[in-house]
Amino acid sequence: MKLNLKIWRQENASEKGRLVDYQLDGVTTHMSFLEMMDMLNQLLIEKGERTIEFDHDCREGICGQCGMMINGRAHGPLANTTTCQLHMRSFKDGETIYVEPFRSSAFTVLRDLKIDRGSFDRIIQAGGFISASTGQAPEANSIPIAHETAEAAFDAAACIGCGACVATCKNSSAALFTAAKVVHLAILPQGKLETAKRVDAMVQQMDAEGFGHCSNTEACEVECPQGISVLHIARFNYLYHESRLLSKT
Amino acid sequence: MNALNANIPEGALEDKWSNFKEKAKLVNPANRQKMELIVVGTGLAGASCTASLAEQGYRIKSFCFQDSARRAHSVAAQGGVNAAKNYKNDGDSVYRMFYDTIKGGDFRSREANVYRLAECSLALIDQSVAQGVPFAREYGGYLNNRSFGGVQVSRTFYARGQTGQQLLLGAYQALMRQESLGKVKTYTRHEMLDLVLIDGKAKGIITRDLVTGEIERHAADAVVLATGGYGKIYYLSTLAMGCNGSAIWRAHQKGALMSGVSWIQFHPTSLPQSGEQQSKLTLMSESLRNDGRIWVPLKEGEQREAGLIPEEERDYYLERRYPAFGNLSPRDISSRAAKERIDAGFGVGPMKNAVYLDFSRAIKAQGKAKIKEKYSNLFTMYEKITGINAYEQPMLISPAAHFTMGGLWVDYQLMTSIPGLFALGEANFSDHGANRLGANSLLQACVDGYFIAPYTIPNYLADELKAERVKTSHPAFDEAEAQVKAKLQQLMEIKGSLSVDYFHKTLGKLLYDKCGLSRSKEGLQQAIEEIKALRNKFYTDLKLTGDEHLNSELEKAGRVADYLELGELMCLDALQREESCGAHFREEYQTADGEAVRDDEHYAYVSAWEWKGENEQHVLHKEPLTFERVSLTVRSYK
Ligand SMILES: Cc1cc2nc3c(=O)[nH]c(=O)nc-3n(C[C@H](O)[C@H](O)[C@H](O)COP(=O)(O)OP(=O)(O)OC[C@H]3O[C@@H](n4cnc5c(N)ncnc54)[C@H](O)[C@@H]3O)c2cc1C
Ligand code: FES
Numbered sequence: 083m084k085l086n087l088k089i090w091r092q093e094n095a096s097e098k099g100r101l102v103d104y105q106l107d108g109v110t111t112h113m114s115f116l117e118m119m120d121m122l123n124q125l126l127i128e129k130g131e132r133t134i135e136f137d138h139d140c141r142e143g144i145c146g147q148c149g150m151m152i153n154g155r156a157h158g159p160l161a162n163t164t165t166c167q168l169h170m171r172s173f174k175d176g177e178t179i180y181v182e183p184f185r186s187s188a189f190t191v192l193r194d195l196k197i198d199r200g201s202f203d204r205i206i207q208a209g210g211f212i213s214a215s216t217g218q219a220p221e222a223n224s225i226p227i228a229h230e231t232a233e234a235a236f237d238a239a240a241c242i243g244c245g246a247c248v249a250t251c252k253n254s255s256a257a258l259f260t261a262a263k264v265v266h267l268a269i270l271p272q273g274k275l276e277t278a279k280r281v282d283a284m285v286q287q288m289d290a291e292g293f294g295h296c297s298n299t300e301a302c303e304v305e306c307p308q309g310i311s312v313l314h315i316a317r318f319n320y321l322y323h324e325s326r327l328l329s330k331t
Numbered sequence: 332m333n334a335l336n337a338n339i340p341e342g343a344l345e346d347k348w349s350n351f352k353e354k355a356k357l358v359n360p361a362n363r364q365k366m367e368l369i370v371v372g373t374g375l376a377g378a379s380c381t382a383s384l385a386e387q388g389y390r391i392k393s394f395c396f397q398d399s400a401r402r403a404h405s406v407a408a409q410g411g412v413n414a415a416k417n418y419k420n421d422g423d424s425v426y427r428m429f430y431d432t433i434k435g436g437d438f439r440s441r442e443a444n445v446y447r448l449a450e451c452s453l454a455l456i457d458q459s460v461a462q463g464v465p466f467a468r469e470y471g472g473y474l475n476n477r478s479f480g481g482v483q484v485s486r487t488f489y490a491r492g493q494t495g496q497q498l499l500l501g502a503y504q505a506l507m508r509q510e511s512l513g514k515v516k517t518y519t520r521h522e523m524l525d526l527v528l529i530d531g532k533a534k535g536i537i538t539r540d541l542v543t544g545e546i547e548r549h550a551a552d553a554v555v556l557a558t559g560g561y562g563k564i565y566y567l568s569t570l571a572m573g574c575n576g577s578a579i580w581r582a583h584q585k586g587a588l589m590s591g592v593s594w595i596q597f598h599p600t601s602l603p604q605s606g607e608q609q610s611k612l613t614l615m616s617e618s619l620r621n622d623g624r625i626w627v628p629l630k631e632g633e634q635r636e637a638g639l640i641p642e643e644e645r646d647y648y649l650e651r652r653y654p655a656f657g658n659l660s661p662r663d664i665s666s667r668a669a670k671e672r673i674d675a676g677f678g679v680g681p682m683k684n685a686v687y688l689d690f691s692r693a694i695k696a697q698g699k700a701k702i703k704e705k706y707s708n709l710f711t712m713y714e715k716i717t718g719i720n721a722y723e724q725p726m727l728i729s730p731a732a733h734f735t736m737g738g739l740w741v742d743y744q745l746m747t748s749i750p751g752l753f754a755l756g757e758a759n760f761s762d763h764g765a766n767r768l769g770a771n772s773l774l775q776a777c778v779d780g781y782f783i784a785p786y787t788i789p790n791y792l793a794d795e796l797k798a799e800r801v802k803t804s805h806p807a808f809d810e811a812e813a814q815v816k817a818k819l820q821q822l823m824e825i826k827g828s829l830s831v832d833y834f835h836k837t838l839g840k841l842l843y844d845k846c847g848l849s850r851s852k853e854g855l856q857q858a859i860e861e862i863k864a865l866r867n868k869f870y871t872d873l874k875l876t877g878d879e880h881l882n883s884e885l886e887k888a889g890r891v892a893d894y895l896e897l898g899e900l901m902c903l904d905a906l907q908r909e910e911s912c913g914a915h916f917r918e919e920y921q922t923a924d925g926e927a928v929r930d931d932e933h934y935a936y937v938s939a940w941e942w943k944g945e946n947e948q949h950v951l952h953k954e955p956l957t958f959e960r961v962s963l964t965v966r967s968y969k
Contacts, residue, residue: 094880110606114716117608120832127830132877133884137398139571141611143712144496145402160715167715192542193881200519203399207511211504212463216383216781219454219461223418226472235465236490239497243401266463273463 083109083175087122089134090182095190095198101180111171115158116141116148118170136195143167143307146242149249150195151182156246156305164244164307184249187292188256199245201291202259208287209280210263212273225271238266240308247302247310253294258302260284261318262310268321278325285322335588335939335954338742339443344429344960348447351743355786356793363388365800366792369536369549371523371578372557373400375495375502375773376756379780380555382505384788385514392549393506393517394538396573396886400517401503404559404571405776408495409616409709410479411487412459412773414452419476423484425449430961431482432771435661436736436764437913437929438963439591439937441956443743448762448771451778456488458781462501466490479769480617480659487770492616492708495773502780521547522886523578524818525811526554526585526752533582533752534801537811539819544880546812546819548803552795553751553788556582557780560735560757562595564894564901565847566839568732569601569614575890576897579739579758587747588939588952590760591737592897593905596767596914597848599625599665601731602716603685612731613716615688616709617769620658622693622702623726625649625665627677627686637679637687637725648672656968663766663914664968666730670848671925673729680727689725730848734772736763736914737904740939740954744787745779748939751795753788755779760937765913822888823879827872831887834869838862838891838898846902851918855906859899866895900940900949907951910934931963 084107092099106122113121116138123133138148143164150165152158158168173179183191188201227235239262247258264281267273273280296315303312340351358366366389370381373395381393395403415428428449433440456474460466466488467475476485490497509515520541527535527550535550561576562568583589600619601612626645633640648668650657660668669686678684694702699722703710713721739747739754741761747754756776763771845858869892875884911920911927912934920928936953943950 110608112605113608114610117610120610121608124830124832127874127876127884130874130876132882135881135883139397139402139573140404140407141572142407142613143715144493145397145404145406145571146399147397147402163715167712169716169718171718196881198542199398203401203507203517203519206504207507211508212461213508214458214461214505215386216379216458216505216785219457222416222456222460223473225460227468228472229468229470232465232468235463236493236497239463239465239490239500240493242406242496243399266465270463270465272461 083170085109085173086178088178088180091134091194092191094193099191109170111169113170114141114166115152115168115170116166134195135193137197138166141166144242146244149184149244149246151184151249153180156184156250157307161304162307162309184245186245186248186254188254189245189248199243201293202243202245204291205256205260205284205287206263209276209283210267212267213276214272227271231269235266235270238262238310238314241310242307244307246305246307248293250301250305251294252299252301253297255296256288256293257296257315257318258306258310258312260288261314264318264321265314277321278328281318281321281325282329335952336742337441337954338744339441340743344442344446347443348450352786355790358789358793358796360388362796364390366390366796367392367551368553368555368788369551370394370555370557371536372403372559372756372758373503373506373517374403374405374557374559374756375499375776376758376780377403377555377557378499378502378506379777380557380755380784381515382502382509383781383785385509387785387789391515392551393515394521394523395517395519396522396541398519400506400519401500403499404574405499405773406496407571408773409492409614410618411477411489411494411770412455412498412777413479413486413770414456414488414774415449415486416453416456418474419485421484423486427484428452428486432762432768433764433961434966435768436766437966438764438931438935438958439912439956440762440764442958442960444762447783448775448778451782452774454782455774455777459498459501462505464490464497464501477618477621478659480620480661480665482768489618492618492706498773498777524581524815524889526582527807527811528585528749529801529805529807532750535803535808537808537815541886542881544882546815548808548812550801550803550808552792552800553753555753555755555784555788556739556758557755558758561897562732562735564839564898565732565843566836567604567609567612569598569612572610575893577890577893579754580893580897582739582747582749582752584942585749586942587749587752588740588941589737589900590740590937590939591765591904592938592940593846593901593908594736594765594914595732596662596734596736597666597730598733599662599669599730600688600728601733603680603682603727603729605682613712614731614733615713615726615728617662619688619706619709622705623658623688623690624692625658625686625688627672627679631676637689646677653968660968661766662769667848667916669730685727685729687725688728690721691725694722732843732847734767736760736765736767740937744790745783746787746791751791753784755784765915819879819885819889822873822885822892823875825870825873825875827874829872829874831873831875831884831891834865834873835887835891835894837865838894841865842898842901846905849916849918850905852906855902858902862895862899862902869895903949904938904940907938908934929965935963
């Protein structure tokens with residue numbers, strides 16, 4: 083099939099970017115979206131032009147490195163699917179496709195579609211861990227954890243940190259990302275003890291990075307490749323308020 | 332050269348590691364903060380090592396090429412991690428795990444290393460649970476297990492189909508904690524391009540900032556490479572696009588020996604190639620083989636759909652050839668058996684390059700809900716990629732390049748032949764012999780980083796304490812930096828007509844055909860000549876566009892340049908080993924019914940190659956393998 087592509091090109095963080103038109107012929111339905119981008123880049127090389135920079139690594143939906151706004155949607159038209167898992171069978175011959183980077187005040191565009199998501203790492207540094215140094219652990223089966231609890235913790239822990247939740251949110255909120263980590267650790271007996279301190283520090287960091295507030299539009303859950311539920315945000319808010327109360331007493 | 336002393340501690344097999352730990356030298360806490368380490372890699376091996384040593388008090392610089400430490404390719408491991416906890420009371424023990432691993436590796440690994448791996452597996456599960464890794468649990472709240480290929484016990488711990496991700500997040504979070512405490516500084520989007528030696532010891536690295544393009548110098552008292560596997564050399568593989576052999580290759584060119592280079596595992600249950608533009612083969616976790624049955628049609632050139640082929644016209648070839656292990660036969664055997672059927676004309680799917688993995692019987696016996704609970708994300712992933720619902724039709728699978736048993740030669744302390752240079756995780760050659768058992772490599776990466784390096788690196792540093800701290804103004808850094816810059820410039824200036832991907836794909840195809848699932852003397856000799864020619868063409872006809880700042884094409888070019896040299900060494904390694912063992916199957920050395928013929932009399936050694944310079948012949952050293960506890964048997968899974 084033949085495609086009209088409008089792709090965001092930007093030299094670096096300080097220069098302005100713009101959409102550039104490209105035509106691509108010979109795309110097949112079983113190609114992935116990124117393989118389509120590879121094909122376009124091959125053409126650009128033939129023409130002697132700089133290739134389009136985009137992030138990707140595992141190409142199987144788990145590393146969280148890929149991510150583009152495709153026709154205005156984070157990771158493209160399918161719900162709960164990363165850009166690398168999107169295939170060209172989701173598009174029509176002759177279609178015009180807009181491709182832009184994930185945008186947020188807390189993500190900087192580095193070049194073309196590549197962005198800096200270091201703010202996520204800093205939110206985790208603020209408290210997204212259990213303070214268990216190597217060697218301190220007790221025998222693994224000494225603390226039983228209910229099957230349902232372990233499964234619920236997994237549901238939250240499955241976050242791949244791609245930033246689609248932020249990119250799709252009109253407030254650029256990182257609430258789903260942060261909530262997923264807070265809840266994952268809070269519901270496990272190993273992580274529970276540090277909850278109050280953790281949630282407080284992570285929220286502060288989230289704000290310091292310039293992420294916006296959550297106004298419960300629930301847009302994030304739709305785009306999240308792991309389908310992480312917005313109910314985690316409710317629980318996160320509860321834990322946050324609880325930590326504030328505790329710190330007052 | 333005396334580098335090939337593996338430094339195995341004294342004592343009985345069971346006591347060696349304890350004996351080492353008891354005598355290992357220590358650095359006093361006040362001195363630890365004076366010492367600095369470089370750890371390249373933030374996968375399970377790198378992140379766990381960095382966090383554990385930072386907890387002890389060392390200052391560490393940590394590097395990765397992705398945009399966050401959490402994205403190292405360990406994240407993609409699906410199936411699980413082994414440990415000899417014997418929670419199932421099914422006869423497992425440290426010794427049995429040791430034996431399974433030695434045998435699985437076709438008796439081409441060190442007894443002492445493998446025993447230690449099994450021994451340390453127990454503590455790893457404890458550690459991960461303490462970090463909050465949500466492993467699967469039984470209804471009573473205790474940890475659950477499943478079994479994996481090549482063993483008869485259930486010792487695999489798992490977190491749905493995302494075990495690697497969950498283990499890595501545990502290690503990443505431990506790393507981030509140390510960063511917040513100021514002990515660690517992570518350099519993301521940085522690529523190591525050279526190792527710096529001072530007086531023969533590893534004392535620093537040269538990196539490129541992948542955003543600005545800046546070439547940087549970093550000095551340290553010791554350097555750790557935990558840079559993962561190089562299976563991406565085949566282009567089509569289960570590895571991530573950025574996985575590379577460059578860090579270890581550049582260390583190799585500085586004198587570190589490389590071992591078992593041609594021992595590369597092909598995973599039996601990957602999705603088949605479906606088109607020319609394909610960039611990656613997605614793995615379907617081996618755990619699927621617990622419930623899925625593998626078959627091809629009995630009739631050559633069968634045209635009917637899978638569902639219309641009656642039971643008696645199906646060939647469950649693994650169950651037929653290996654009745655004791657059946658669909659759970661080890662990877663090398665399963666992959667080769669699939670290739671044998673596909674090459675013989677029984678392949679299925681649009682390109683006739685696949686076999687079926689069928690769940691119909693398991694769904695009938697256990698119900699769809701149970702199968703869904705066990706594998707839902709894998710079935711969803713399969714549908715996303717192929718558009719096919721595997722609850723209704725069998726999956727199409729085929730073998731894909733997956734794991735490199737080979738890597739930098741290391742001694743028992745995980746130190747390479749360069750003093751002060753350590754190699755951890757998939758980047759070293761150590762524990763898996765000629766074939767790795769499923770779920771053993773997450774384990775090895777973790778054990779190397781959490782439990783071994785935190786003893787062996789201080790043991791080295793204790794003697795370095797007296798040495799002067801090196802500065803990046805040392806002439807050795809000038810020289811290394813100049814070399815790196817010259818190399819990058821050379822690549823930019825070729826100005827030919829063919830893209831990097833062209834060279835990578837051509838090399839990959841060539842290696843897949845001649846140094847892949849099976850090898851022959853003639854094929855390997857041809858491959859060596861063809862790789863040399865391809866390399867010449869690369870340096871005369873490569874075309875790079877863009878500038879020296881952020882430029883993915885330039886990054887790829889550096890990696891492919893190294894692959895073009897590493898690929899030749901792979902062939903050389905395969906050529907010299909005139910036997911079949913594990914993943915290394917030489918067509919000349921097989922029984923009448925196609926089973927591998929090992930030659931313990933002549934090849935019970937680890938190859939260790941020494942780089943002699945560009946266009947010079949590599950020199951082969953041998954580390955003989957001596958077996959005190961196990962007797963070498965034919966590795967039969969019949
Ligand atoms: C799809 C897949 C599924 C798997 N499933 C399983 C499983 O179920 N069970 C199991 O036991 N094993 C499994 N494995 C194998 C296992 O995941 C790996 O062997 C293991 O995770 C390797 O860990 P590592 O830390 O050595 O390397 P990696 O996790 O690959 O990390 C390498 C690190 O090095 C960095 N790096 C590399 N080169 C450079 C450079 N030049 N400069 C700077 N940084 C660099 C990278 O950025 C990264 O941080 C699987 C492998 C794959 C590919
Ligand atoms: S490339 Fe890893 S999630 Fe898309």
